[in-house]
Amino acid sequence: MRENPIYGEELDLFTIKSYVFPETLEEADELLQRDARNSAILGGCCWLKLGRRISRAIDLSRLGLDQIEVKDGFLELGASVTLHQLETHPAVTSRFDGILGECVSHIVGVPFRNCATVGGSVFSRFGFSDLTCALLALDASVVLYRGGEQPLAEFMASPIAFDDILLKVRVRDDGRRAAYQSVRRSTTDFPTLAAAVSCLGGQWTVSVGARPARAVRCETAAACLNEGKGAAAAGQAAADELTYGTDLRAGADYRKKLAAVLVRRAAEQCMEENKG
Amino acid sequence: MKVKITVNGMLYNKHIPNDMMLLEFLRKYGYVSVKRGCDTSNCGLCTVWVEGKPVLSCSYPAARADGLHVTTLEGVKDEAASFGRYMTAQGAEQCGYCSPGFIMAVLAMRRELTDPTEEEISNYLAGNLCRCSGYAGQTRALRAWLHDKPWEKEGQA
Numbered sequence: 001m002r003e004n005p006i007y008g009e010e011l012d013l014f015t016i017k018s019y020v021f022p023e024t025l026e027e028a029d030e031l032l033q034r035d036a037r038n039s040a041i042l043g044g045c046c047w048l049k050l051g052r053r054i055s056r057a058i059d060l061s062r063l064g065l066d067q068i069e070v071k072d073g074f075l076e077l078g079a080s081v082t083l084h085q086l087e088t089h090p091a092v093t094s095r096f097d098g099i100l101g102e103c104v105s106h107i108v109g110v111p112f113r114n115c116a117t118v119g120g121s122v123f124s125r126f127g128f129s130d131l132t133c134a135l136l137a138l139d140a141s142v143v144l145y146r147g148g149e150q151p152l153a154e155f156m157a158s159p160i161a162f163d164d165i166l167l168k169v170r171v172r173d174d175g176r177r178a179a180y181q182s183v184r185r186s187t188t189d190f191p192t193l194a195a196a197v198s199c200l201g202g203q204w205t206v207s208v209g210a211r212p213a214r215a216v217r218c219e220t221a222a223a224c225l226n227e228g229k230g231a232a233a234a235g236q237a238a239a240d241e242l243t244y245g246t247d248l249r250a251g252a253d254y255r256k257k258l259a260a261v262l263v264r265r266a267a268e269q270c271m272e273e274n275k276g
Numbered sequence: 277m278k279v280k281i282t283v284n285g286m287l288y289n290k291h292i293p294n295d296m297m298l299l300e301f302l303r304k305y306g307y308v309s310v311k312r313g314c315d316t317s318n319c320g321l322c323t324v325w326v327e328g329k330p331v332l333s334c335s336y337p338a339a340r341a342d343g344l345h346v347t348t349l350e351g352v353k354d355e356a357a358s359f360g361r362y363m364t365a366q367g368a369e370q371c372g373y374c375s376p377g378f379i380m381a382v383l384a385m386r387r388e389l390t391d392p393t394e395e396e397i398s399n400y401l402a403g404n405l406c407r408c409s410g411y412a413g414q415t416r417a418l419r420a421w422l423h424d425k426p427w428e429k430e431g432q433a
Contacts, residue, residue, distance in 0.1 A: 016295035019277055019339045045335050046317045057294070061340055084329075109403015110388075111323045111330040111381060188402045 014049050016057045024063070028165060029145050031058050036163035043120025044082065046112065060165070065119070068092060070173060077169045079119025083131070084110055086118070095173065096138055097273055099180040099196060103134040108188050123166040125156055125214050128190035132156060133209025134180050136217055137196035140171045153217050176200035179269035181262040182210070185249055192249045195238070195262035197270050202226070204267070208238055208259055212247045221263055231271065235264030279342040283307060284351030298324065298333040298341055302348060309349035309376040313405075320404035323377040323384075324348050330384040349376045352383055355427060359383070362421040368413025370406070378404045382418060386427070 022028035032039050038055035042048070065078035068089045075095055077086070086092050087101040107113055107130065121131045122142060132152070140152040145165040152169070182194040194209040204225035209215030221238040224230070244255035281288050281301065288305060299322045302310045313321030315334045322333040325347040349356050356379050363369050363379075378401070385392065385400045392400065397418065406414065 014295060016337075019294040019337070021339075021342075042337070042340075045337055045340075046332075048335065049316055054295075057337075059337070059340060105399055106402075108318065109320055109381065110384070110400050111320060111332045111377075112317055112403050114329050114331050115317070115335055187398075 014052045014054065016054045018055070019057045019059065021059050021062050025145055025165070025167070028058055028060060028063070031056060032163060032165065039162075041119075041123075041165055043079070043123070044116040046116045046120070047124070047126075060119075065167065073173050074170045075173050077118045077171075079117060079123070079166045079168055081118045082114050083107060083116045083118070083121070084113040086131075087113065096171070096176060096178040096198065097270075099134050099138075099178045100131070100171075103130040103180045103182070103194070103196070106130070106182065106184060106187060106191075118169055119166045122152070122155075122169055123160070125160065127212045127214050128210050129215065130180075130182060130191055130194055130209065133194045133207050133215040134178075134196045135169060135171065136207035136209075136215050137178060137180075137198045137205050138171045138176065139198070139205055140169050142169055143167045156214055156216065174200055177270050177273045179266040179273065181266045181269070183258055183262065190249065193244075193255050193258040193262060195259065195266050197225070197234075197263065197266040199225070199270050199274060204234075204270075206234060206238060206263060206267075208242055208263065211242060211244050211255060211259075212249070213243075213245055216242060218242055218263070225267055231264045231267035232260075234267050235260040235262070238263040277339055279339060281338070281341045281343075282345045284347060292338050294339065296338040298326075298331075298336040298338045298346065301338040301341075302333060302346070307348045307350055311373055311376060313374075313377075318403075318405075319374075319377075320381060321374055321377040323380040323404065325380065325384060328384075328387070330381050347380075349380055352380075354430065355383055356380075358426050358430060359417070359421055362417040362424075363414065366413040366417040366420070368409055368417045370408035370413075374404065374406045374408075378406065378414065382421075386422070392422070 040054045040057050042059045065080040067078045069076045083104040093101045121129045141149050142155045143149045147164050176198045178198040180196045182191040191210040196207050198205045204222045206218045206221040218238045220241045221234040224234040224237045239256045239260040244252040246252045311321040313319035317332050317335040323330050324333045381404050
């Protein structure tokens with residue numbers, strides 16, 4: 001409980017018992033292993049106030065994980081890279097038709113996007129995340145301190161391992177074309193539904209996010225595009241294959257219809273880009 | 277924990293609670309231009325700059341600002357007052373509660389974007405909510421301010 005000068009005693013939304021800045025990743029891991037369940041790796045802290053009691057907050061912001069690099073044929077996004085960096089960094093905006101910057105550009109405003117991080121979005125596997133949907137379509141992988149490198153699609157399907165640390169996200173710099181589509185009830189709201197596609201050498205990848213569950217790849221939609229059945233068929237396949245849920249933003253039936261439209265639009269956009 | 281935070285050029289060497297947010301720190305030391313709104317990263321009222329970048333101080337741990345430079349509206353008061361006159365002229369201030377955060381975002385945008393388009397302006401400022409004005413007054417004020425470029429005459433950065 002803390003004293004508020006106007007309202008008197010107020011209930012804290014969250015508490016942090018100890019706050020540490022590890023100097024190395026080894027130290028961060030060692031601190032986390034002591035009590036992984038009650039510790040928290042801090043990302044952008046935008047969703048920190050959800051009522052958690054944190055025994056030890058481990059702040060990675062001084063470990064240099066805020067770098068965007070093109071290395072060994074991969075675009076590498078450090079876990080502490082902010083969403084606004086994705087919008088402005090030329091190495092990101094010039095690749096994959098700029099979808100990594102575009103997909104985050106509707107999230108609240110720049111002050112928010114200067115706080116929210118790649119690591120926070122990806123590690124938490126938020127269903128509403130625009131970024132994970134786009135990264136899935138780009139066939140990205142994640143690099144974990146303990147778990148090593150693994151495909152993002154596998155990572156997204158696995159339960160959260162609270163005893164591991166996400167270091168970076170890697171996307172093969174293979175020149176694939178990509179497109180991203182989303183629908184929102186208002187400009188800065190979470191997406192009601194999101195879809196992303198990419199194409200490399202005639203091989204397509206399709207993902208759908210904000211279903212409202214975690215973003216997933218849609219293999220039947222990709223197969224439709226690979227077999228030349230067209231964008232509309234791919235959209236319908238995405239609507240039929242995946243499951244959709246209901247929340248305050250939309251019903252499952254509406255999301256299903258949106259999926260058909262957004263996947264079709266994204267595929268058509270990507271086809272146009274390929275012609276260009 | 278102990279932190280050293282420089283606010284508008286003044287160094288604060290203080291003990292703070294581990295879970296104190298920058299918003300609380302700033303208000304505690306008298307920077308009351310920083311308003312508490314939603315307190316959950318949604319409204320933009322608490323916008324300040326950390327190392328020149330606009331952030332939401334309600335969600336920025338004060339501990340993370342250790343060793344960094346923070347700027348509030350009080351630290352850019354001449355430029356803020358200049359833009360404020362444009363807001364007043366357009367009837368855009370209304371209740372005024374969102375103005376400090378909005379102005380901090382506008383001044384940051386002016387430093388980051390050269391001749392921003394309407395879309396870029398909307399995109400940059402979309403997270404700064406105003407419940408009074410419907411944004412029409414702010415938009416008019418912003419257009420006039422960007423057109424006149426008073427900061428060039430006033431010698432501001």
